[in-house]
Amino acid sequence: MEILLRFPPLPPSLRIWIDVNPIDLFAEEARCQAFVEMVRAWAIHYPVTHASAHSLADKELADFPNFGRDDETTFRDGFDKVYELCWLNVFGAKLVDTVGRERMRSTPAHRVEELPDGSILLVTWPTAADFATEAARVAQARAWVHLRPDLDFNTVMAILRERSAILAHVEPRFAPDVAALLSRLPEYASLAQRQRRIAELNAYVPPEPDEWLPLDAALPSDVADPKAALEQYASFAERLVALLHTPVPSVFKGSPESLTDIDVHFWKETFPDTFERHNIDAIAVPAVGAYLGEVLVKHLGGQWLPREQWMEAQVRVGDRVWLPFARAHRYMRSTQALLDHSLTQLYRVAERHARY
Numbered sequence: 001m002e003i004l005l006r007f008p009p010l011p012p013s014l015r016i017w018i019d020v021n022p023i024d025l026f027a028e029e030a031r032c033q034a035f036v037e038m039v040r041a042w043a044i045h046y047p048v049t050h051a052s053a054h055s056l057a058d059k060e061l062a063d064f065p066n067f068g069r070d071d072e073t074t075f076r077d078g079f080d081k082v083y084e085l086c087w088l089n090v091f092g093a094k095l096v097d098t099v100g101r102e103r104m105r106s107t108p109a110h111r112v113e114e115l116p117d118g119s120i121l122l123v124t125w126p127t128a129a130d131f132a133t134e135a136a137r138v139a140q141a142r143a144w145v146h147l148r149p150d151l152d153f154n155t156v157m158a159i160l161r162e163r164s165a166i167l168a169h170v171e172p173r174f175a176p177d178v179a180a181l182l183s184r185l186p187e188y189a190s191l192a193q194r195q196r197r198i199a200e201l202n203a204y205v206p207p208e209p210d211e212w213l214p215l216d217a218a219l220p221s222d223v224a225d226p227k228a229a230l231e232q233y234a235s236f237a238e239r240l241v242a243l244l245h246t247p248v249p250s251v252f253k254g255s256p257e258s259l260t261d262i263d264v265h266f267w268k269e270t271f272p273d274t275f276e277r278h279n280i281d282a283i284a285v286p287a288v289g290a291y292l293g294e295v296l297v298k299h300l301g302g303q304w305l306p307r308e309q310w311m312e313a314q315v316r317v318g319d320r321v322w323l324p325f326a327r328a329h330r331y332m333r334s335t336q337a338l339l340d341h342s343l344t345q346l347y348r349v350a351e352r353h354a355r356y
Contacts (some may be wrong), residue, residue, distance in 0.1 A: 023055055026128035035128075036088060036111070040121055043090045047117045050095065054086035055131050057191035061163045085144040087128045093118030099147055109143045132164040170198040175205050177348040180260045181339070188268060206339060209346045211327040218321040219312055221305050229306035233313065236290030239283065254295055256351075259343040262288070270335045280332050286310060288332065289325030292343050296322060300347075300354045318354045322346070 004015040026032050035053070043051060062084050082091075082099065096104050096118060104120050105112060111123040124143050125136040137160040145151045174182040182201045189197040213219075223229045237254075240262075244251045248265050250258040266272070272280060289310075296302040296315045305314040305321060311329065314321035324346075331341045 019056060023129050027130070029126045032127050036123055039088060039090065040113070040115070043119060043121065044115055047092070047119060048090055049092040051090040052086035053088040053128065055128070057167055058131060058163055060190055060192035061166060082144065082147040085124065085140055085147065087124055087131050089122045091120045091122065096120050104147065107143050107146050109139065132167055137161060137164060166192065167195060170195045170202070172198055173202045177345045178206055178342055181263050181342055181344040184260070184264045206342065206345055209327065209341070209349050211323040211330070211346065212320045213314070215316065215319045215321060218305060218314055218316065219307060222308050223306045226306055230304055232310070233290040233293060233304060233306070236286045237294045240287035240291045243287065254291070254298055256295060256299055256347050259292065259295060259347050263338060263342045263344050267335060267338045272332050272337065273335050285328045285332050286325065288343070289328030292328060292346065293324035295347060296324065296350060300351060317350050320353055322350055
């Protein structure tokens, strides 16, 4: 919920914005009717120039030529014509007179009511949640072109159908090894683009991890003090905990789920493309690689095979050895590489092979 106040020298105004999720809450006609009655009571006691309720995702798509307008026009003219028609609308008396009171009263809609101050409450369809169905779109278009005779019904319907197609539900079918990661990414797209994002991620298949060797090809440990090497890897992993413990609290657990949380955080922050390359290679890569290796050891019964060159260090899991530092180096090349070479995927592949 947001409350926006505007003071002189601008014309004084109060705007209230309420975002309710999910929209399925408004699938029942009785609940929608109760909401409309609440807005009606509010508009009677506190007359408005314009109020509306609608799908936020659909409103994101509503700024089409001839229908949308820029901020300059909005501040200059206010709501001076029916630029868009929402599921629920309260048109102030000034706008009603501009459009034509009789025209407004005769709008083909689910509910049209004149309020005591001369404003008009208009509801296009009984329920808000199914705004994108064909029948609800037809009702919306008919009311819209009635209030805007300069608009063509078929053109308006084409635009509304296109918006409905963009918002149509897409069932997630992500690649299994990265499903836990990919399922988190659509929330970072705008509401209007989330279904398209799901469709894109359904089609995305990352390359198979190749940071491994068969056990008989493993590099033998060449360190003089294996204990000191393991302590160094633990120290590297602690750096990652120190770096991420606030934005990624699960990093304390050293769990497979924490790997996914780390993937999401680095991707969201575009980490490899934001920070200086020499710091990434000197600090982030060894920290991420060691943390990944420690998770393999802790949860898959892995065993470190330390090397003098830490980039060559391996973790034995079943009949394979994995190279977590090599994975981390590739992982940190770019933001896209965070997905192509995720920690989540390598762990899940290692887990699957550990069962054989």
